Amino acid sequence: MLIDSHCHLDFPDFQTRLPGVLAAATAAGVGRMVTISTHIARFETYRALAEAYETVFFTIGTHPHNAAAEPDIPTDRIxxxxxxxxxxxxxxxxxxxxxxxxxxxxxQRVFRTHIDAARETGLPLVIHARNADEDMIRILSEEMRRGRFGAVLHCFSSGPKLAEVGVELGLYVSFSGILTFKNSDDIRRIASAVPRERLLVETDAPYLAPVPHRGKTNEPAYVANTARALAEVIGVSDAEIADITTANFYRLFSKAAQADRLATAS
Structure with missing residues (x-):
């Protein structure tokens, strides 16, 4: 089984065709998807998706693009x-x-609030980092000294230093369709250096469709293409990369593992 650890099923791209998108994911061997919060104000939308579809989990948080719109939501609310x-x-x-x-x-202030929430709940933090490596390294290092927390650097497209520091701090690193792009040799080199027990795959759908789907709306089924590219980078089979990334997902997102165990037991 593959898991799409990061997608946006609430976006308009999927509004009229979500059941078909989820069916295609299942047919492609994608057994679980995480729909990712970009606005805390949309909590009810994420909740409804996860309650309607047993293959879908969700997160809660504010994307940095929206930090100015949700600047003062306290830790206890999250x-x-x-x-x-x-x-x-x-x-x-x-x-x-x-x-x-x-x-x-x-x-930066909103990011630190989310770190506080991750630390308090014991839930992992899904980290967005773009063109901010120096400040990201500084904040993660400072905050980890204050108290440890789990996290993933999602859709990794930063430099090797952030990946290196992230791994040293205990973070996971998730790769998207960018890994399949012709001009992504640097990202493939970074992926090859990440320990296998820290690797995840994702789509970031509806964005960043992998080869051979570039130019299309990305969807969870296409995480299989990214997983295949990652398998080639680290020299394992498609079956092995599925096992590696699924085990890593459940280790980091332990609440999902617990929910699946409870569902199986019932």
Missing amino acids: VTLSAHPRCIAIGEAGLDYHYDKSPHDVQ
Whole structure:
């Protein structure tokens, strides 16, 4: 089984065709998907998706693009919302200096609030990092000294230093369709250096469709293409990469593992 550890099933791209998208994912061997929060204000939408579809989990958090729109949501509010049994992580939150849709200081403050929530709940943090490696390394290092927390650097497209520091701090690293792009040799080199027990795969759907689907709307079924590319990079079979990344997913997202065990038992 493969798991799409990061997608956005609430986006308009899927509004009229979600059942078919989920069926295609199942047919491709994708057994679980995590629909990722970008606005805490949309909690009810994420909750409804996860309650409607047994293959879907969700997270709660504020994307850095939206930090200025949700600048002061307290830690305890995030903690309370994350108690839902199918909410398995905090985020996505982090820093994005590429588009600069929110001021840097606001992004950093909101990011630290999410770290506090991850630390308090014991849930992993889904981290968005783009063109902000220096500040991301500084904040992660500072916050980890204050108290450890689990996390994943999602859709990794940063430099090797952030990957190196992330692994040293105990973080996981997730790769998307970018791994399949012709000009992504640097990302493939970084992926080859990440320990196998820290690797995850994702789509970030509807964005970043992998080869051979470039130009199309990305969807969870296509995580199989990214997994195949990752298998080639680290020199294992398709079956082995599925086993590796699924085991890693359940180790990091332990609440999902617990939910699946309970579902099987019932």
